[in-house]
Amino acid sequence: MSTAPTTPKTRSERLDALPFTKAHGRLLAGSGVGWALDAMDVGLVSFVLAQLAVQWELGNTELSWIASAGFLGMAIGATVGGLLADRVGRRHVFAVTLLIFGIATGASALAWGLGVLIALRFIVGLGLGAELPVASTLMSEFAPPRIRGRIIVFLEAFWAVGWIAAALIGYLVVPTSDDGWRWALAIGAVPAIYAAVVRFKLPESVRFLESRGRYQEAESIVREFEAAAGVSSPEASRTDVVASDRTATAPGLTARERLRGLWSPLHRRDTGALWIVWFCVNFSYYGAFIWIPTILVASGFSLVRSFGFTLIITLAQLPGYAVSAWLIEAWGRKQTLATFLAGSAVSAVLFGTATTEPMIIVFGMCLSFCNLGAWGALYATTPELYPTVLRATGAGWAAGVGRIASIIAPLSVPALLLGGHGLLFSVFAAFFIVAAVAALFLSNMRGRSLD
16 A cells, blocks of 8 residues: 655745755855854954064963953853844844944954954954854754755855965965054955845744744745745645744743753753863864964964965865765764864874974864864754754853853963973863763764754
8 A cells, every 4th residue: 555745744844855955055155154254254363463463562461362352252142142043033143243243353453452452352252153153053944954964064164264265364465564464354344244234135044933933934935945946835834833842832932941941951961061062172272273373483483484384274174074074964963073073182282292394284284174074063063952942042052151261262372382382282182082072972963853
């Protein structure tokens, strides 16, 4: 006896059943451009610090505060942005934060003193911190479940594009004059403002709209994606059906209720393990990569030569993302994440003990490859662990906890450098190992519906 195929009844099921379409591609590109611009700004800071150390005669402590001010803003932005995204929607928070970041970056180029630059970097951080977890949340809620992890890694791969752009600007623009760092920041501001305008045209999350009772808007977006896939939409949809939620079903949860939901018995283990991973990865990544150009200059390399090394090391991020994108669906989330983190630990030790130019480049590329592969897996895993009403909050707070580490790390580097590069990168390796162990306690949502 044959069974006739049935049409998915809920909008989420209809969306999940679609292949990857041009509509998905536009969403990925629109989200990815902003992601790349974020990376370009963070990357440019490492080159700006190296020039300001010479031009403004700043010591490591002052340089640390410039970097940490941005990360303090990112910590606040991530936590507040996640709460707002679950309250008012992903798309608007996504666009407004990029606009804040773009304007503040442009203003940073005009900074006339250390205090002003620190204050503006804090404002830049507010926009940066809120955007990244919201972007991954929005994309994960549209991506087909069977390739969702891979799509989020591709989104994260735009980070490498932005960091490579930063390395190119740092190499070609920053050393050209005393105002090179100003021109570098100005270059980053213009496309960011443009991208914010484009971002308003992106669709709102269907799952979010349903959680707020906005069924007509949700239906319109699903039909748009079905049309892009050449799939006929049903004549009538069950607008009264909303995807089930494992923690809370009320559309108007308060911020306190959403935070409490992250630590409910169902999510407690994931939240705890996730926060540990985010904290440790942020500490090691930003502690290392923000300081690499400055460390190389302090080791006797010229500004141009150290920037050239950093550019080569940065190129290894792209294959790291590519391997992560393949493994995350072929192997699994936590296995891929833990493996790349273990590789990061080994690479950090080797880089810290490198004594020749080839060793610096090779081990630096290994660190870049493994670390960014881990970042791709982490961003793919994070939004999957929570239901719709908690998803942006969960992703935002995990990122916010991680940003606390990114504040501490740049401030810790000057003290750790007193023990030499070996000690510094051994500390980074230890944090990577702790993160790898914590990653093994995360749930694996490969191929499963978000709700």
